[in-house]
């Protein structure tokens with residue numbers, strides 16, 4: 001099975017700092033992968049390489065069977081237009097919600113389809129309302145981000161990602177910037193999406209959530225997959241000392 005996403009020997013360095021040191025991973029359609037690891041282990045860099053916000057130093061990213069970029073002497077070469085197109089197929093949700101402050105929730109959600117996908121305004125806004133309803137914010141369509149709680153803003157960000165009809169969703173610590181009382185509503189929203197069979201990769205320190213959410217858990221250490229398995233195996237019966245210590249610190 002080739003998978004919806006495949007990483008082969010993925011490496012990324014910043015100067016002499018080798019952050020990803022050979023990641024091999026195949027993700028099947030509908031899989032939900034929780035990515036754990038200490039701060040600095042390369043989790044964000046891994047997600048950013050998957051949607052090419054960072055260009056890998058070596059290795060291949062294959063999306064739906066098609067390798068990204070062309071093989072060239074000394075590595076792969078990437079065309080900007082190809083990367084831009086790829087990014088529209090992979091939704092990303094960040095710790096900071098990054099909403100456009102001068103646009104309403106509805107405008108934020110409709111913007112991508114309008115300006116990138118070329119959907120007409122009426123259609124884009126109608127779909128945006130559906131996506132806002134899906135994250136429980138139908139009644140906040142006309143609100144500006146400053147008038148929304150952090151949890152609501154993050155749900156708008158999720159709706160905005162959904163509006164692009166992406167093949168997979170990447171979440172980078174989506175609840176880390178939230179007050180504790182707002183974490184639950186965002187995790188509930190993400191769980192709701194998981195029931196639709198969406199393909200999702202999620203970086204989180206919420207181990208209890210990872211257990212319920214994930215079909216597979218990956219523990220990253222110094223830019224390599226140190227341990228992976230079912231949530232039951234990795235979170236309840238870790239094989240590696242480092243994984244066990246990490247889980248001990250975050251439980």
Ligand code: ADP
Pocket residue numbers: 014017019037038039040041042043044045046
């Ligand atoms: P994590 O998300 O697991 O905390 P990151 O992927 O953010 O880890 O970072 C891993 C390492 O890569 C860190 O040492 C960080 O300083 C470095 N790094 C990440 N992004 C950049 C960048 N754009 N330029 C230089 N170094 C970076």
Ligand code: MG
Pocket residue numbers: 043044045172
């Ligand atoms: Mg990070």
